[in-house]
Amino acid sequence: MTISKLIRLSNFNKHILNASKYNTNLLRLSCMSTQVKFAEHKPLEKIRNIGISAHIDSGKTTLTERILFYTGRIAEMHEVKGKDNVGATMDSMELERQRGITIQSAATYTLWKDHNINIIDTPGHVDFTVEVERALRVLDGAILVLCAVGGVQSQTLTVNRQMKRYNVPCLAFINKLDRMGANPNRVLHQMRSKLNHNAAYINIPIGLESETKGIIDLVRQKAVYFEGNYGEKLRIEDIPSDMKTEAHDRRQELIEHLANVDEKIGELFLDEKSISESDVMGAIRRSCLKRTFTPVLVGTALKNRGVQPLLDGVLDYLPNPGEVENLAMIEKEGEETESIVLSPARDGSNPFVGLAFKLEAGKFGQLTYLRSYQGCLKKSESIYNTRTKKRVRISRLVRLHSNNMEDVNEVYAGEIFALFGVDCASGDTFVTDPKLQISMESIHVPEPVVSMSIKPSNSKDRDNFSKAVARFTKEDPTFRFYFDDDNKETIVSGMGELHLEIYAQRMEREYNCPVILGKPKVAFRETLSGPCEFDYLHKKQSGGAGQYGRVIGIMEPLPPHQNTTLEFVDETIGTNVPKPFIPGIERGFRLMAEKGLLSGHKLSGIKFRLQDGAHHIVDSSELAFMLAAQGAVRQVFENGSWQILEPIMSVEVTAPDEFQGTVIAQLNKRHGVITGTDGNEGWFTVYAEVPLNDMFGYAGELRSSTQGKGEFSMEYSRYAPCLPEVQEQIVHQYQEAHGLLPQTKTKKRN
Numbered sequence: 001m002t003i004s005k006l007i008r009l010s011n012f013n014k015h016i017l018n019a020s021k022y023n024t025n026l027l028r029l030s031c032m033s034t035q036v037k038f039a040e041h042k043p044l045e046k047i048r049n050i051g052i053s054a055h056i057d058s059g060k061t062t063l064t065e066r067i068l069f070y071t072g073r074i075a076e077m078h079e080v081k082g083k084d085n086v087g088a089t090m091d092s093m094e095l096e097r098q099r100g101i102t103i104q105s106a107a108t109y110t111l112w113k114d115h116n117i118n119i120i121d122t123p124g125h126v127d128f129t130v131e132v133e134r135a136l137r138v139l140d141g142a143i144l145v146l147c148a149v150g151g152v153q154s155q156t157l158t159v160n161r162q163m164k165r166y167n168v169p170c171l172a173f174i175n176k177l178d179r180m181g182a183n184p185n186r187v188l189h190q191m192r193s194k195l196n197h198n199a200a201y202i203n204i205p206i207g208l209e210s211e212t213k214g215i216i217d218l219v220r221q222k223a224v225y226f227e228g229n230y231g232e233k234l235r236i237e238d239i240p241s242d243m244k245t246e247a248h249d250r251r252q253e254l255i256e257h258l259a260n261v262d263e264k265i266g267e268l269f270l271d272e273k274s275i276s277e278s279d280v281m282g283a284i285r286r287s288c289l290k291r292t293f294t295p296v297l298v299g300t301a302l303k304n305r306g307v308q309p310l311l312d313g314v315l316d317y318l319p320n321p322g323e324v325e326n327l328a329m330i331e332k333e334g335e336e337t338e339s340i341v342l343s344p345a346r347d348g349s350n351p352f353v354g355l356a357f358k359l360e361a362g363k364f365g366q367l368t369y370l371r372s373y374q375g376c377l378k379k380s381e382s383i384y385n386t387r388t389k390k391r392v393r394i395s396r397l398v399r400l401h402s403n404n405m406e407d408v409n410e411v412y413a414g415e416i417f418a419l420f421g422v423d424c425a426s427g428d429t430f431v432t433d434p435k436l437q438i439s440m441e442s443i444h445v446p447e448p449v450v451s452m453s454i455k456p457s458n459s460k461d462r463d464n465f466s467k468a469v470a471r472f473t474k475e476d477p478t479f480r481f482y483f484d485d486d487n488k489e490t491i492v493s494g495m496g497e498l499h500l501e502i503y504a505q506r507m508e509r510e511y512n513c514p515v516i517l518g519k520p521k522v523a524f525r526e527t528l529s530g531p532c533e534f535d536y537l538h539k540k541q542s543g544g545a546g547q548y549g550r551v552i553g554i555m556e557p558l559p560p561h562q563n564t565t566l567e568f569v570d571e572t573i574g575t576n577v578p579k580p581f582i583p584g585i586e587r588g589f590r591l592m593a594e595k596g597l598l599s600g601h602k603l604s605g606i607k608f609r610l611q612d613g614a615h616h617i618v619d620s621s622e623l624a625f626m627l628a629a630q631g632a633v634r635q636v637f638e639n640g641s642w643q644i645l646e647p648i649m650s651v652e653v654t655a656p657d658e659f660q661g662t663v664i665a666q667l668n669k670r671h672g673v674i675t676g677t678d679g680n681e682g683w684f685t686v687y688a689e690v691p692l693n694d695m696f697g698y699a700g701e702l703r704s705s706t707q708g709k710g711e712f713s714m715e716y717s718r719y720a721p722c723l724p725e726v727q728e729q730i731v732h733q734y735q736e737a738h739g740l741l742p743q744t745k746t747k748k749r750n
Helices: 003-019 024-032 060-070 093-097 124-140 154-165 184-193 242-261 262-271 276-288 307-317 460-474 498-511 579-593 623-637 657-669 698-705 722-735
Strands: 049-053 107-112 114-122 140-147 172-177 199-201 204-205 215-217 222-227 233-237 294-297 327-330 338-341 353-362 365-374 376-378 382-385 391-393 395-401 404-408 408-411 416-420 429-430 436-438 451-458 478-486 489-494 516-517 525-529 532-540 547-557 566-570 604-612 640-657 675-679 683-691 711-721
Touching: 049 060, 049 154, 049 307, 060 107, 060 114, 060 140, 060 307, 093 640, 107 262, 107 307, 107 416, 114 307, 114 391, 140 154, 140 307, 140 498, 154 395, 154 640, 172 184, 172 307, 184 294, 199 242, 204 242, 204 294, 204 327, 215 307, 222 404, 242 262, 242 276, 242 698, 276 294, 276 307, 294 307, 294 711, 327 353, 395 408, 451 460, 451 498, 460 478, 460 498, 478 683, 489 498, 489 675, 498 516, 532 623, 547 623, 547 675, 566 579, 579 604, 604 623, 640 657, 640 722, 657 675, 657 683, 683 711, 698 711
Parallel strands: 049 114, 049 140, 140 172, 172 294, 199 294, 566 604
Antiparallel strands: 107 114, 204 215, 215 222, 222 233, 327 338, 327 436, 353 365, 353 429, 365 416, 376 408, 382 391, 382 429, 395 404, 395 416, 451 489, 451 516, 478 489, 525 640, 532 547, 547 604, 640 683, 640 711, 675 683
8 A cells, every 4th residue: 555545544544533532433433444445446336426416405515514424524513504603514615604505516525334425515506506417417326305394496396307317316315304394294295296206205204393303214114213412323223112003104105116116026016925125125226226216215414313324325225336327429520429338347447538527726726527437547647638639647636525635546437536737628528548539428508597797896906807707607607708899898697696696706705806796687588489581692792702692591480498599400402502601601690699680689499491592603602601691680680570588487485374465466566477386384385487587686575575584496497478568678778778760660579
């Protein structure tokens, strides 16, 4: 064993020995840990890559803090909004500790029962949704945390969709059983009805609210109590006599749900044979990996109940890297791409393949988070970026524990690690063999919905301002920046007011550059409300070679579910429009789509169908056809019927019952459509769809009208046509700002 490894091992033991003052079980673990080898030596079956995702304030970071404490990774626990001003380990940014929210996803790794667990703690706010998106892209399994009082909320639905997109198996953990009004049965019902999960308890609580004593393990049919100052001592007993009936019924319910999706247990159930503990565990694991069943665990992270059984559940039911099929695309010239399955073997026999999923500017330069999917990467080796075709030598490999780093000499398939000094973008694929022309599926990046003008308070800070913007736009693909020539303003776009506000505060703290944010602007879109034909000839002769290009076709609206995209289709037959000029026509269409002629917003939800045209043997060029396509879009603007689309948000408001009428009246005033209501012991929840343009300033209005008791959350839902009077107002403002003549007619919707 090398000296550096011995030093790392001794440091790890110090953590465990410190923690063992509070925990006799951990003392035993500290003695064992000298024989425990680190991740690079572990077989594939002993590795788990998991993420912790949930709605705002469901207890993700508190749960991660407990996991790190029980596994001996930290010596003492701190709270998210603790009185000691230390804050949770995974909230390493000062801004996170002050606000008590997670802004950036943080990675760590730990050991539990000789298994290495890589954990990513993700934010709950929809404004930082890209952090959840890229974490789930590289993880093999996830823990979906739900609040026992709040249940399935708006961001829970988003996280659930993201898990489905990347096919990530998950466990559900119903947290906060100690809260007043906790009702895990209601949450389970919501999981089945709102998330469409085939879900059932694998453990149930013994008591709720202040009476939370422990849990009953339905698989092993035992009661588990958590004792000691920090709930670190597990006392296992028989199920209490007053809960035997409920435990039996819940176990039968679990078996029935498993029998619906697993053949093996289904046969035992139909034959009325006795079903053992190993039968149930095997069925849960098989169906969980296929995403046909979701095991539901319960507990309260804050009061240290139920975390150790959750860790056991991660080992028992979530996949190791070898049980997940990871695909890469082979790029062949002149041929269609084909997909190959990457080998997760940890023997280093295959060439290294890794995916960069997150970038972060640290004090030592750019830190690139990678997930290794195949092969082995050693320090001082060179890797090759398949997108940029650039080679770079690895000078330092690190494994992360929040904002602390630990140097390693090599990483194997299935691990999450970081590199320094690699210039790349989020979603790039890296290989050690340059002949390997492959790329992995990139990360879905949602479009920004809110824009604000931004400028430094002091003109002397322009250098720091440009450095901050360059760093933040590279780190976060949902944070966009551009200069508006018409208004002579610098504009930043993001996922919400909080998103942009956080970046403004970070500029001041990290770059000593205070900024002024303007009034929020909504990212409207322009689209056609009906098909419109075009026939445009671009002809220019000024001596010498001229320009000639004619395009004929139809521009038509796409269906509502595609109204944020643009499509270009070449339907030409013959050589009237030579094929080398087609890309020029598409470029002209997409350039015009950047700024609509109705209100200056982007065009979307439009299909450009090129059907015919004409060319000149000498004067035609790609430029001529690009200008012809731009002229065709202008022609359609004159002749077609246009409408403005606006982002609609799914809004969820929770407040005491006596304010229900006020809240619904406020949402109606803001052009909201109520889609449902829910009630629970003196509190109600209203679900509505409200235009984002009408949601500014709602937080203050809700607090003042509900005596500070109401809270709301919202997430982007879709784009939809705005009201005629709103459209008229937007067009009028645009024309006024650009000094257009008053007789210019406004295009009206059909």
